Amino acid sequence: MKIDIDKKYVISTMEKLINTMSPVGYYEECEPLMEEILSEFGLKPFYDNRHSAYVKINGKSSEKTVCIGAHMDTLGLVVHHIEKDGSMKVKNLGGNNFNSLEHEKMYLVTLDGKKYTGYLTCVSHSVHVFEDAKNLERDEKTMRFLLDEDVHSDEDVLKLGIRHGDVIAAEPHFDYMENGRIRSRFLDDKAAVAASLGAIKYIVENKIVPEYDTLFSFPYYEELGFGASFVLDEIDEYIGIDIGVIGPEHSATERGVAIVSKDRQGPYDRAVTKKIVKCAEAIDIPYSVEVFNRYSTDSMAAFVGGNDIAAGAFGMTVYTSHGVERTFDTSIFNTAKLIVSYVTTK
Numbered sequence: 001m002k003i004d005i006d007k008k009y010v011i012s013t014m015e016k017l018i019n020t021m022s023p024v025g026y027y028e029e030c031e032p033l034m035e036e037i038l039s040e041f042g043l044k045p046f047y048d049n050r051h052s053a054y055v056k057i058n059g060k061s062s063e064k065t066v067c068i069g070a071h072m073d074t075l076g077l078v079v080h081h082i083e084k085d086g087s088m089k090v091k092n093l094g095g096n097n098f099n100s101l102e103h104e105k106m107y108l109v110t111l112d113g114k115k116y117t118g119y120l121t122c123v124s125h126s127v128h129v130f131e132d133a134k135n136l137e138r139d140e141k142t143m144r145f146l147l148d149e150d151v152h153s154d155e156d157v158l159k160l161g162i163r164h165g166d167v168i169a170a171e172p173h174f175d176y177m178e179n180g181r182i183r184s185r186f187l188d189d190k191a192a193v194a195a196s197l198g199a200i201k202y203i204v205e206n207k208i209v210p211e212y213d214t215l216f217s218f219p220y221y222e223e224l225g226f227g228a229s230f231v232l233d234e235i236d237e238y239i240g241i242d243i244g245v246i247g248p249e250h251s252a253t254e255r256g257v258a259i260v261s262k263d264r265q266g267p268y269d270r271a272v273t274k275k276i277v278k279c280a281e282a283i284d285i286p287y288s289v290e291v292f293n294r295y296s297t298d299s300m301a302a303f304v305g306g307n308d309i310a311a312g313a314f315g316m317t318v319y320t321s322h323g324v325e326r327t328f329d330t331s332i333f334n335t336a337k338l339i340v341s342y343v344t345t346k
Contacts, residue, residue, distance in 0.1 A: 001282060005340075006198060009198060010198040011176060013197055014193075018184055018187075021109065022169075023076020024223050025221065026167045031051065038055055043055045052227075054216065054232070056213065056215050057203060057213075057215075059209060059210040059211055061212050061213075064236035065212065065234045066210070066214050066235075067231065067238045068196055068241060069217040069228055070218060070241040071193075071228075072189075073094075073219075074169070074185075074186040075185075075223055076093040076096075076167055076169045077168040078166065078167055079163070080140075081164065084153060084154055086153050087146055088146075090140065093224070097323050098120075102122060102143070104171060105118075105119050106118055108166055110166050116148070119148075121146060122142055145168060171185075172185045181329075182326060182329055183325070187243065187316070189243065191327070192243070192316065194332065195316065195333075195336040211343065211344060211346050212343075215232070222298050222301070225296060225301060228299065228305070230302075230305060235307070235309055239272070239312045240298040240299030242298070243321060244257070244314075252290055255328045256317060257317070257331065258288055259273065260290055261291060262292075264296055266300070268299070268312050269312060273289070273312055275345065282341060282345070283341045285334040285337060287338075299311040316332045
């Protein structure tokens with residue numbers, strides 16, 4: 001089965017998604033973008049109360065409903081406390097690596113929608129001042145967000161409309177190179193969202209009917225571990241499209257697709273995993289079957305959350321996860337192809 005994914009579309013859509021803020025719990029910018037993107041295919045999303053977006057494509061059979069889920073939320077921070085000098089303590093939204101975030105340009109959005117820039121630095125910020133500037137552990141206790149505004153006190157900051165709980169997101173630094181290399185923050189999981197949209201585009205434009213009723217889902221809150229802990233009652237299978245990772249105990253590459261057989265919470269459904277492998281082999285893409293022990297997905301959250309579903313997971317493989325991540329474009333294209341293969345196979 002030959003599947004010709006629109007590669008330019010996937011890359012351009014991914015760049016738009018990555019450059020649109022969506023740290024955990026902040027959906028105001030990505031919701032209208034997704035509605036605009038999906039309207040190009042004559043599709044209109046509907047939502048649950050957790051702001052997960054869904055689009056449905058009817059299948060040949062309504063015997064079951066398959067859900068393909070790729071999460072919209074990314075890592076971020078919130079304002080925890082405004083210090084007397086105008087700097088801000090922060091709290092994590094997800095599993096940030098603060099070593100990766102030090103000196104990074106960041107964007108703060110208030111409840112009123114005002115946006116400010118700043119950067120994240122350590123309390124021991126200068127090697128010319130602090131003896132421990134190089135070796136102090138970077139964490140929530142030692143990092144501060146500094147506004148680019150001319151502020152010198154907590155009162156100055158409050159006058160800007162900034163409150164505790166306001167969200168902060170890092171500059172993505174999206175970079176697509178001539179050799180197909182992609183380097184950017186938030187490939188987890190905007191690359192999977194782009195792959196899913198590429199699959200939808202292929203299915204709609206080629207008038208393909210999936211084997212079973214198919215829902216594409218785009219949840220938030222995955223980076224906190226419970227993005228798809230609730231799923232719609234009609235869903236029988238949930239396939240999480242998420243990153244694979246690279247390490248000494250993994251065989252994944254930056255061009256292939258990682259199929260997850262087990263994560264830190266437990267094994268995925270054997271029949272579903274077997275079908276994913278079969279579908280990868282049918283379209284002749286490079287893949288590996290992996291066990292990820294410091295990792296989980298929306299489909300596992302759905303399973304652990306008590307939903308009556310069979311869970312599976314696969315996706316593009318990235319290097320330096322939860323930092324400035326990198327992969328090759330072929331890994332994302334192959335993920336899109338595997339989505340099409342899966343939903344068109346009995």
